[in-house]
Amino acid sequence: MTGLVLKNVTKSFKEGDSTVDALKNVSLSVNPGEFIAIIGPSGSGKSTLLSIAGALLQPSKGEVLVNDTNIGQMKEKELSSFRLTDIGFILQTSNLIPYLNVLDQLLLVCKMKGKVTAKEVKFAKALLKDLGLGQKLSKFPNELSGGERQRVAIARAFVNNSNVILADEPTASLDSNRAFEVVKQIRYEVKERNKAAVMVTHDERMLEFCDKVYRMEDGVLTLER
Amino acid sequence: MFLAIKEMKHSKTRFAMIGAIIMLIAWLVFILSGLGNGLSTLAAATMKNIDGDLFIYEEGSEGTMMKTKVSGAIADDIEGKYGVKEAAKFGQSTIIVHNPKITDSKVNEDVAFLGIEPGKFIEPKVIEGKQLSNDNLFGVVIDESLADKGYSIGDKFEVTSSDITLEVVGITKGETFNHLPTVFVNVETWQSYAFAAPGSDNGLESPVAMIALQGENVDADAIASNYDAIETVTKSDAIMGMPGYKEESATIYMMLAFLFAISAVIIAVFFYVFILQKTQQFGVMKAIGASDRFIKNSIISQVFVLSLGSIIAGIGLTYLTALVFPEGMPFNLDFKMVLIYAVVLLIVSVLGSVISARQVTKIDPLTAIGRVE
Ligand SMILES: Nc1ncnc2c1ncn2[C@@H]1O[C@H](COP(=O)(O)OP(=O)(O)O)[C@@H](O)[C@H]1O
Ligand SMILES: [Mg+2]
Numbered sequence: 341m342t343g344l345v346l347k348n349v350t351k352s353f354k355e356g357d358s359t360v361d362a363l364k365n366v367s368l369s370v371n372p373g374e375f376i377a378i379i380g381p382s383g384s385g386k387s388t389l390l391s392i393a394g395a396l397l398q399p400s401k402g403e404v405l406v407n408d409t410n411i412g413q414m415k416e417k418e419l420s421s422f423r424l425t426d427i428g429f430i431l432q433t434s435n436l437i438p439y440l441n442v443l444d445q446l447l448l449v450c451k452m453k454g455k456v457t458a459k460e461v462k463f464a465k466a467l468l469k470d471l472g473l474g475q476k477l478s479k480f481p482n483e484l485s486g487g488e489r490q491r492v493a494i495a496r497a498f499v500n501n502s503n504v505i506l507a508d509e510p511t512a513s514l515d516s517n518r519a520f521e522v523v524k525q526i527r528y529e530v531k532e533r534n535k536a537a538v539m540v541t542h543d544e545r546m547l548e549f550c551d552k553v554y555r556m557e558d559g560v561l562t563l564e565r
Numbered sequence: 566m567f568l569a570i571k572e573m574k575h576s577k578t579r580f581a582m583i584g585a586i587i588m589l590i591a592w593l594v595f596i597l598s599g600l601g602n603g604l605s606t607l608a609a610a611t612m613k614n615i616d617g618d619l620f621i622y623e624e625g626s627e628g629t630m631m632k633t634k635v636s637g638a639i640a641d642d643i644e645g646k647y648g649v650k651e652a653a654k655f656g657q658s659t660i661i662v663h664n665p666k667i668t669d670s671k672v673n674e675d676v677a678f679l680g681i682e683p684g685k686f687i688e689p690k691v692i693e694g695k696q697l698s699n700d701n702l703f704g705v706v707i708d709e710s711l712a713d714k715g716y717s718i719g720d721k722f723e724v725t726s727s728d729i730t731l732e733v734v735g736i737t738k739g740e741t742f743n744h745l746p747t748v749f750v751n752v753e754t755w756q757s758y759a760f761a762a763p764g765s766d767n768g769l770e771s772p773v774a775m776i777a778l779q780g781e782n783v784d785a786d787a788i789a790s791n792y793d794a795i796e797t798v799t800k801s802d803a804i805m806g807m808p809g810y811k812e813e814s815a816t817i818y819m820m821l822a823f824l825f826a827i828s829a830v831i832i833a834v835f836f837y838v839f840i841l842q843k844t845q846q847f848g849v850m851k852a853i854g855a856s857d858r859f860i861k862n863s864i865i866s867q868v869f870v871l872s873l874g875s876i877i878a879g880i881g882l883t884y885l886t887a888l889v890f891p892e893g894m895p896f897n898l899d900f901k902m903v904l905i906y907a908v909v910l911l912i913v914s915v916l917g918s919v920i921s922a923r924q925v926t927k928i929d930p931l932t933a934i935g936r937v938e
Contacts, residue, residue: 420854431933435845437849449854452850452853452856
């Protein structure tokens with residue numbers, strides 16, 4: 341099955357002499373075209389889950405399959421090139437590169453793989469136009485509003501055309517009108533391009549746009565809806 | 566390169582400032598090398614101009630000009646043997662001369678008094694007047710620097726502390742010796758001056774300071790073993806043996822070495838701070854999938870472009886400065902040397918950035934996740 345599958349994943353952190361279980365036996369599967377949300381209090385393990393699903397962290401126990409590839413045994417170098425081709429991260433607004441214009445934010449991702457092709461430039465422009473940024477291609481992050489910045493971050497996550505999209509509190513620094521806009525747009529792109537998408541949020545109002553909602557509590561994941 | 570150029574375009578002031586510092590360092594390096602070159606040329610111009618392949622000095626003098634005395638008979642004997650095509654006698658003393666024509670306060674001049682054989686390869690070409698000849702033993706060829714002080718062709722001047730009077734017959738240029746203007750004279754006249762005191766010739770036949778040899782394959786070992794009380798010295802050793810030459814060059818090379826080290830440290834520190842400031846950004850790039858190499862390459866290529874531009878600007882600045890240097894300043898830019906120092910400086914600064922860029926490996930991509938700011 342394509343998409344994202346976590347099987348009985350446990351993640352323990354050593355803190356001095358004791359170990360903290362940030363994730364306890366978590367299983368989750370997200371199909372292509374599915375947009376799910378994870379909510380839960382701060383410190384419950386949401387970011388840890390997202391990091392493991394996004395090949396940033398290795399699980400202590402269990403399996404992680406992205407597009408049928410088991411990333412559990414990969415080395416640091418393989419993980420970074422895997423992230424480049426198979427994962428799309430939507431990060432905080434502050435995570436754009438300040439000296440790149442909107443189009444270059446996307447082309448940077450292509451650049452990391454090698455030469456930028458004309459096809460990639462066309463795709464990047466189409467994505468940005470889709471997200472209503474067609475007129476802002478040569479603007480720098482400090483010239484954009486918070487909502488526009490977040491839409492650039494969304495476009496950047498889609499530009500490598502990976503099958504898995506992961507978003508960590510994408511609406512954290514936005515007012516509610518903008519937040520609704522942004523989440524709707526993520527949903528639109530996920531459905532349009534048939535991605536498996538996970539969004540971590542603590543904003544309950546965003547849940548109406550998601551197909552499933554999971555709740556994380558002390559490292560335990562349960563399906564809520 | 567993509568990131569490097571975009572960032573420099575975006576933060577022009579910041580990079581212009583670092584560029585300016587690199588440019589000033591490069592400028593200092595080139596000025597210093599030009600001065601060093603000029604000084605050593607001045608110190609040893611005559612020695613450098615002598616187109617000799619090998620030099621005969623007194624045994625134990627270690628190629629030091631001030632300490633040597635050899636028999637001039639060797640020069641007459643050695644031609645045609647051991648691969649020697651031509652042998653030229655050379656004598657040197659420092660004398661004080663007085664030109665009655667000049668009446669201002671500084672009437673006496675220190676000069677290098679050099680005895681040579683007319684017609685031999687070490688004789689400099691005159692730019693004005695006549696060459697030396699065996700017919701006029703007291704006719705001399707003087708360097709331009711002495712002519713600048715008022716000496717001209719036809720002048721008769723005295724050698725103080727002796728009763729010799731010399732006459733200027735020709736003027737040559739670019740011939741200074743131990744920072745002094747030169748006065749070339751027939752070697753016989755020089756001998757009668759230098760060994761005026763009885764017994765000062767150590768019993769040598771026709772004593773001179775040293776003998777310069779020319780030839781395709783001069784056999785140094787054979788020469789050393791066939792003549793008594795001599796040693797053979799290569800040209801570069803002979804130049805090193807000029808009084809003060811080694812010390813002067815060492816001082817300048819020392820300063821250059823420090824400059825190179827300092828520029829490496831400055832660049833390394835600058836970019837270390839830059840990378841620290843950009844930890845968050847690099848974390849994001851790594852989370853998206855950038856390899857360490859991608860980020861390091863962009864840092865190093867940035868330093869390369871910046872240093873290259875700054876060093877070229879530094880070269881331009883150096884040549885501009887050279888234009889306004891006062892005449893007579895011992896400044897001599899050798900383009901080949903400028904090029905070599907430019908390349909060394911470039912390598913050194915890129916190495917500095919390579920050292921700083923190593924810390925990129927330590928940046929954790931996890932810093933990009935789970936941060937709500
Ligand atoms: N690198 C780490 N080292 C030690 N403990 C960690 C690390 N990352 C997360 N934790 C711990 O794991 C738990 C879950 O953290 P996190 O996934 O960030 O929660 P959330 O994103 O839900 O706020 C917390 O108790 C946190 O202290
Ligand atoms: Mg979190």
